[in-house]
Amino acid sequence: MAHDHASHDHGPAGHSHGASHVHGSTDKKRVLIAACLTGGFMVAEALGGLLTGSLALLADAGHMLADSIALGLAWYAFHLAGRPATGRLTYGFARVKTLVAYTNGIAIFVIALWIVYEAWGRLMHPSPVLGGPMLAVAVAGLLVNIASFFVLHGGDRESLNMRGAILHVLGDLLGSAAAIAAALIILATGWTPIDPILSVLVSLLILSTAWSLMREAAHVLLEGVPASLDRDVIAKDIEGAVKGVREVHHMHVWSLDGTSNMATLHACLNDGVDPHIAVSAIKKRLATKHGIEHATVEPEFGQCADSHDEHDHHHDHDHAHGAPADRRHYH
Structure with a gap:
């Protein structure tokens, strides 16, 4: 999308x-x-x-x-x-x-x-x-x-x-x-x-x-993840706490100046979920739970828009062959 x-x-x-x-x-x-x-x-x-x-x-x-x-x-x-x-x-x-x-x-x-x-x-x-x-x-x-x-x-x-x-x-x-x-x-x-x-x-x-x-x-x-945050934990938290979110990937977390935390991510949504409501809930969760005030969220249904990437190909391949959930790829 x-x-x-x-x-x-x-x-x-x-x-x-x-x-x-x-x-x-x-x-x-x-x-x-x-x-x-x-x-x-x-x-x-x-x-x-x-x-x-x-x-x-x-x-x-x-x-x-x-x-x-x-x-x-x-x-x-x-x-x-x-x-x-x-x-x-x-x-x-x-x-x-x-x-x-x-x-x-x-x-x-x-x-x-x-x-x-x-x-x-x-x-x-x-x-x-x-x-x-x-x-x-x-x-x-x-x-x-x-x-x-x-x-x-x-x-x-x-x-x-x-x-x-x-x-x-x-x-x-x-x-x-x-x-x-x-x-x-x-x-x-x-x-x-x-x-x-x-x-x-x-x-x-x-x-x-x-x-x-x-x-x-x-x-x-170098836009590394701030020491106080864990990208994978944040992604799993969104998947579990925000209704309608099936999976989070392509997630980047960094700080602009050591104090202002930022994030971008793809959110795979279940069919029928209102993307605007889901995105609003994700951004609110990031701000209140994880201190990330600035976020760009790309909602998706079905296949990821970037699935032609080699890394995403392996990601889909793992799920197709029953790979454990904790082997999700985050970019």
């Missing part, structure tokens, strides 16, 4: 669009404030690192430089996401936030590797570090990073873009804490190798979180 355009739920977010818009507006302001705080102090910390000879301060300044750029990109991503869809970009710009989140994860990896490289050089060729000025700059940096962290922490933590921004600031916060610890140890003992050692430790701490962020963002970009 041809695609039922009436069954298409226009607008990726469904009725949740208003709530997501409010989140996006406040998150945009939070990210901009954090970007200004981070970028403003980055210059002072870089100068402090050069004057004191502290790699910990320079490393944290490097974090803050990349983070101020990343936060600026995150702000711009929120700005773009608020634009309406176009004829060429029918889902709008919401996925830009996921692209920025993925880019932020890569940036953290690059920064961490640079810090490790610099630390190795400092360990091989130790250089003097001025503990007193280093401590003063590190404490000021910690206060700025704490302020940025609390500004961002009140935002939508389900957003990959916001989580990427928080991760950057968290790395800065840990860097400042490490610089403070290194300065105190240098002042107490004069042992300067603690400076590069703690810098490497901070880098390793944030690498695992950066990898997690990149993996989740990549999963969204």
Whole structure:
């Protein structure tokens, strides 16, 4: 059967669009404030690192430089996401936030590797570090990073873009804490190798979180099934809960930006079933039971319109030879 355009739920977010818009507006302001705080102090910390000879301060300044750029990109991503869809970009710009989140994860990896490289050089060729000025700059940096962290922490933590921004600031916060610890140890003992050692430790701490962020963002970009959903379970639920639905196949479930879940599917209906009523019931079930607000449902009677596909040929062959029900194929 041809695609039922009436069954298409226009607008990726469904009725949740208003709530997501409010989140996006406040998150945009939070990210901009954090970007200004981070970028403003980055210059002072870089100068402090050069004057004191502290790699910990320079490393944290490097974090803050990349983070101020990343936060600026995150702000711009929120700005773009608020634009309406176009004829060429029918889902709008919401996925830009996921692209920025993925880019932020890569940036953290690059920064961490640079810090490790610099630390190795400092360990091989130790250089003097001025503990007193280093401590003063590190404490000021910690206060700025704490302020940025609390500004961002009140935002939508389900957003990959916001989580990427928080991760950057968290790395800065840990860097400042490490610089403070290194300065105190240098002042107490004069042992300067603690400076590069703690810098490497901070880098390793944030690498695992950066990898997690990149993996989740990549999963969204590849249109994988969201971790909170199971496509096969959803298909069987529709078959059992919606009256008149004989079978669900050709089902795809994905997320537009890590928060807005979407689905497309073919619904084989029993003879005599009103397709409009069935489609409405399926979409309601997807929204209320599984949190999928945007769905396109193609109702069918008899043979699937795409049964000429090789995969569907095997699907029909299995049923014709009495294959178990749990061997259904989902595309």
